[in-house]
Amino acid sequence: DAGITQSPRHKVTETGTPVTLRCHQTENHRYMYWYRQDPGHGLRLIHYSYGVKDTDKGEVSDGYSVSRSKTEDFLLTLESATSSQTSVYFCAIREQGDFGYTFGSGTRLTVV
Amino acid sequence: GESVGLHLPTLSVQEGDNSIINCAYSNSASDYFIWYKQESGKGPQFIIDIRSNMDKRQGQRVTVLLNKTVKHLSLQIAATQPGDSAVYFCAENIGSKGGSEKLVFGKGTKLTVNP
Numbered sequence: 001d002a003g004i005t006q007s008p009r010h011k012v013t014e015t016g017t018p019v020t021l022r023c024h025q026t027e028n029h030r031y032m033y034w035y036r037q038d039p040g041h042g043l044r045l046i047h048y049s050y051g052v053k054d055t056d057k058g059e060v061s062d063g064y065s066v067s068r069s070k071t072e073d074f075l076l077t078l079e080s081a082t083s084s085q086t087s088v089y090f091c092a093i094r095e096q097g098d099f100g101y102t103f104g105s106g107t108r109l110t111v112v
Numbered sequence: 113g114e115s116v117g118l119h120l121p122t123l124s125v126q127e128g129d130n131s132i133i134n135c136a137y138s139n140s141a142s143d144y145f146i147w148y149k150q151e152s153g154k155g156p157q158f159i160i161d162i163r164s165n166m167d168k169r170q171g172q173r174v175t176v177l178l179n180k181t182v183k184h185l186s187l188q189i190a191a192t193q194p195g196d197s198a199v200y201f202c203a204e205n206i207g208s209k210g211g212s213e214k215l216v217f218g219k220g221t222k223l224t225v226n227p
Binding site for chain 1: 144146153154155156157158161201203205213214215216217218219220
């Protein structure tokens with residue numbers, strides 16, 4: 001996906017360990033979002049950012065934190081991973097005034 | 113709970129037929145709607161959008177219809193091709209009290225195109 005990169009693409013981690021997922025954009029867009037995707041639930045918003053150091057919670061934010069210290073990077077941290085956080089995580093970006101979100105390719109996280 | 117949903121979780125059509133994917137939403141204040149296509153192993157890809165002040169919008173082989181009276185959204189794909197096989201999501205744009213808007217997604221409909 002042009003302009004937006006997620007890393008890592010796949011990760012297996014143990015219950016109780018901290019995990020950080022990275023979303024990097026080269027589009028200089030103001031807004032960045034973290035979603036998780038699970039069977040039967042579609043995409044659900046975890047956290048989002050509307051500027052550097054400006055973040056807010058989504059509908060499924062418990063157990064997650066985020067940071068955005070610069071425009072291009074939006075980090076999602078699982079402080080202590082649980083099996084219920086096994087999911088595919090998608091980052092998305094959009095520019096102010098434009099409602100078309102661009103999604104990354106996703107990170108598949110497995111917590112064992 | 114989610115304010116956007118889909119009537120059918122799966123849809124199977126023959127190549128060349130027209131496809132119609134439906135979506136119901138419950139937030140009458142939503143001002144913008146988008147359809148996304150997601151192929152296996154990839155992120156959602158923008159297909160077409162429509163603002164709440166419109167009833168219909170056409171793209172290349174795709175048409176989105178919005179019926180605000182019954183809070184219903186549909187995606188029509190003309191002459192469906194095997195490459196159209198994917199999961200399709202509708203999403204509505206909701207503004208928050210902080211002024212920052214976000215998309216709420218439906219659960220998705222899996223479209224299978226049979227050759």
